[in-house]
Amino acid sequence: MxxxxxxxxxxxxxxxxxxxxxxxxxxxxxxxxxxxxxxxxxxxxxxxxxxxxxxxxxxxxxxxxxxxxxxxxxxxxxxxxxxxxxxxxxxxxxxxxxxxxxxxxxxxxxxxxxxxxxxxxxxxxxxxxxxxxxxxxFSPQVIIHGVLVEVSGLGVLLLGDSGVGKSETALALIEKGHKLIVDDSVEITCSNGNILMGKSSTEILNHHMEIRGLGIINIKEIFGIRAIMKSKRVQLVVKLEEWNSSKNYDRIGKDEKYEILGVHVPILEIPVKPGRNIPTIIETAALNERLKRSGHNSSGEFNKNIIKWLEHENARTKYMENRFN
The missing domain is CATH 3.40.1390.20 (HprK N-terminal domain-like)
Known part of the structure; x- marks a missing residue:
């Protein structure tokens, strides 16, 4: 404290x-x-x-x-x-x-x-x-190295090793109409036991981004007041990592969680490699998370439908076997 x-x-x-x-x-x-x-x-x-x-x-x-x-x-x-x-x-x-x-x-x-x-x-x-x-x-606080952006109304925390492209991805999201809260040093406060609010750890960093090869840029001056926010609730974590061909990445939509100050937040691991449109994937992830929060789980419903189809096929096979034997 x-x-x-x-x-x-x-x-x-x-x-x-x-x-x-x-x-x-x-x-x-x-x-x-x-x-x-x-x-x-x-x-x-x-x-x-x-x-x-x-x-x-x-x-x-x-x-x-x-x-x-x-x-x-x-x-x-x-x-x-x-x-x-x-x-x-x-x-x-x-x-x-x-x-x-x-x-x-x-x-x-x-x-x-x-x-x-x-x-x-x-x-x-x-x-x-x-x-x-x-x-x-008096709320517990922690400072995390990452980028916090608002994507389709959802607070998305971008994590990953230095140089993986967090700031560049955030810049592309801002160019597509989303908002920057803070780049590089995110101060997260837990209030009411389960609400994580993120903002800049220091006022001097507000609305600035470091882009390799370009330097420090002022998002507010370049993109206008609509491209920034002072703070936002953290509702989704996206971890960017270099593509590892030997690693099995999630393909069916597991509900993984990431713990911050005792609060568990949904997390997605997104592999980065040339040709992948990471900003669009994050946009889709944010929209999909909003769907989940409204009670529509696409991957869960798909899995249920697969199970029903398999059960139906098994029943049909057994029926045909009993009928003709």
Whole structure:
């Protein structure tokens, strides 16, 4: 698991409906504190003094009601509960609705090196955004050397030895109207236990490809915005390998699986040799995988029909033998 601090939370580059709109009001010296869980707490009871079930390791979210109670405590100069609250070494507090909490609260937080963050979002808007961000943060990740493309709506991860033609194949798919997610270094995150999302491991690699003999090219500038995506779910793995005449390649459509972060994804091994149209084969593989997901398994249905035909022929042979003997 990656180490994640309050400063990392502030630096998250989230867009549109995922933005957190956070800024630090107090306790900047504690921005290095680590977030160790994706759970969030509303500390209303803890501020009243009841801390028996208080989860101090969580990010603490304070909305309008908690701030109203803080103002009451500060007005009555009852700061013991506030000091007791910060003794739990909580990672940080987030104040919603753009509210500025009472000065005594900010002062105690500063003394305890606890960051106090503020967001202009409401509690109802902010909480699911923070949960999504932290779930991704705590999800297991792995970086794989390969190319991730979207083919006919399906996320296809191209694997294979260096020089086998992964990038060239992806370039041909892009030229045919499909999309590039990332070339060379694919960061895959597993969320909800079974969803694999792939994206570039570093922003600088976004939408760039290395083509031997051509160098680094910018797919977005050459093919336009429609040829790229920021991330995509990995739903099919295609392993490209040099043709080996001594190897028996699948000819009937076995359901092989490839494990990534404990999730099993369908995999196809496609041999590469002159004359084989690999991009078209991958297009067909993606469409065939979509058919399987909708309940139509071409190879499975073919095998069932063969078995039925053989059974029918055996029955017919036995009938004829019994009739004429």
């Amino acid at each position: 990656k180490q994640f601090t309050i400063l990392d939370l502030l630096d998250l580059d989230l867009k549109d409906q995922n933005r957190l709109y956070l800024k630090c009001l107090s306790g900047r010296s504690g921005l290095g504190r680590k977030i160790v869980t994706s759970d969030i707490s509303r500390p209303g009871l803890a501020l009243t003094g009841f801390t028996e079930m208080f989860e101090g390791k969580r990010v603490q979210l304070l909305g309008k009601s908690e701030n109203a109670y803080l103002k009451k405590l500060c007005k009555e100069n009852k700061l013991e509960n506030i000091r007791k609250f910060f003794e739990y070494n909580i990672p940080c507090c987030v104040i919603t609705h753009g509210i500025v909490p009472p000065e005594p609260f900010l002062k105690i937080a500063k003394e305890c090196n606890c960051p106090i963050l503020q967001t202009t979002l409401s509690s109802a808007d902010f909480m699911p955004r923070l949960v999504r961000a932290m779930l991704e943060m």
